[in-house]
Amino acid sequence: MNADEPTPDRILQLIFGYWATGVLGTAASHSLFTHLDAGVGTVEPLAARAGISVRGAQALLDGLVSLGLVEVRDGVYRNSAEAAAFLVEGRPTCLSAFAALKLGHLGSLAGLPDAVRDGGPANVATVEVVDNPHWENLVQAIAAQSVPVATIAADILRLADAGEVSILDVGGGSGVYSAIWLGLNPRARCTQLDWAPINSIARRLLAERGVGDRFASIDGDLHTADFGTAAYDVAVYSHIAHQEGPEDNMAVFAKLRAALKPGGTLVVNDYVVDDDRSGPPFALIFASEMLLKSRQGGTWRRAEYQSWLTKAGFDDVTFHPTPSPATLVIAR
Structure with missing residues (x-):
């Protein structure tokens, strides 16, 4: 393939963009960023602290790493600088509640074609x-x-x-x-x-x-x-x-x-x-x-x-x- 030819990668990322809202909103609703900020950086302790399954914690962490909101090194996870600044509960600029709120709005997007018409x-x-x-x-x-x-x-x-x-x-x-x-x-x-x-x-x-x-x-x-x-x-x-x-x-x-x-x-x-x-x-x-x-x-x-x-x-x-x-x- 010619390096100058367009690829579908970005379009596919946009098509699956609702997953970003889902992963971020779900992680926020379970306070994952707050627990990571407290130093709970491995999967099983994090799952226990959040009250979620180990499988679910791993899936969320994988998604957050993909989004660039969490970093992983030698099996230890930590918040990115952005997540530390804007997603840790109790800080004045925390957007976690907003992320969880928007998770509940995903279904409303199905009405956009009618609203456009x-x-x-x-x-x-x-x-x-x-x-x-x-x-x-x-x-x-x-x-x-x-x-x-x-x-x-x-x-x-x-x-x-x-x-x-x-x-x-x-x-x-x-x-x-x-x-x-x-x-x-x-x-x-x-x-x-x-x-x-x-x-x-x-x-x-x-x-x-x-x-x-x-x-x-x-x-x-x-x-x-x-x-x-x-x-x-x-x-x-x-x-x-x-x-x-x-x-x-x-x-x-x-x-x-x-x-x-x-x-x-x-x-x-x-x-x-x-x-x-x-x-x-x-x-x-x-x-x-x-x-x-x-x-x-x-x-x-x-x-x-x-x-x-x-x-x-x-x-x-x-x-x-x-x-x-x-x-x-x-x-x-």
Whole structure:
């Protein structure tokens, strides 16, 4: 075979790509990365610690080695640097809960052909509702993704030295931004607007972090709730824009501009697509997730954010890369 001729290897890897989700999610659900971090590096002790079969432990370890998440030498296994940083339970950036959560979503991909044909999912009403029980797991599982981004945003805004600042987090979920920012600035106060069941989770988590006395919540829907007028120094709109269509995003940005004091700053965090839709890879493929799970959501281009924010009254819009697949958009 000519070395320049294409091979089916990469296509086969993509066809079997669901195995990566399965192996990673299963390993996370059995805390394998946490046990490996504790020094349990051989198969039988690891199986005993995890409460799984020896055969099952070996299969998972083989899969994790294949994925580059675990390394093996002389029969002893250990986490890769990535797994040690992002898959060991108890660390702020741990994504294990999210990996286990996505394992349960594999079946939903079977609905993608119909969603592509119809322009959206058939059962979105069961997802975008206040009382969906999946919020309890989801809002906590996805929080780790925002930890490094919230820290970078705090540095850009110099929040630690900002003194008394009032912050509004619209659709704040677990309250991860509030938790990090209140921890950095003991004089800051945060208000989160979200659905009541989600706010309840955030209040509990913020109390556990010892900053609950400076955290308030407003139960409501961001589409209809009043954000107030000239009441906040900083506002946050993190991982919400991809769930919304253009008109709703423009309407929310206008409300956020009005809610900010003169000179206030809006922080947007989301998967932003290049203007020619050539990348980044994660933002591009995430558009299919939104097609499957939202009425009008998608991944939006830089030019669209620029246009929406300018029309809302923001004069200065900048884009900042992060270590995550998301981009920070700072609007003043």
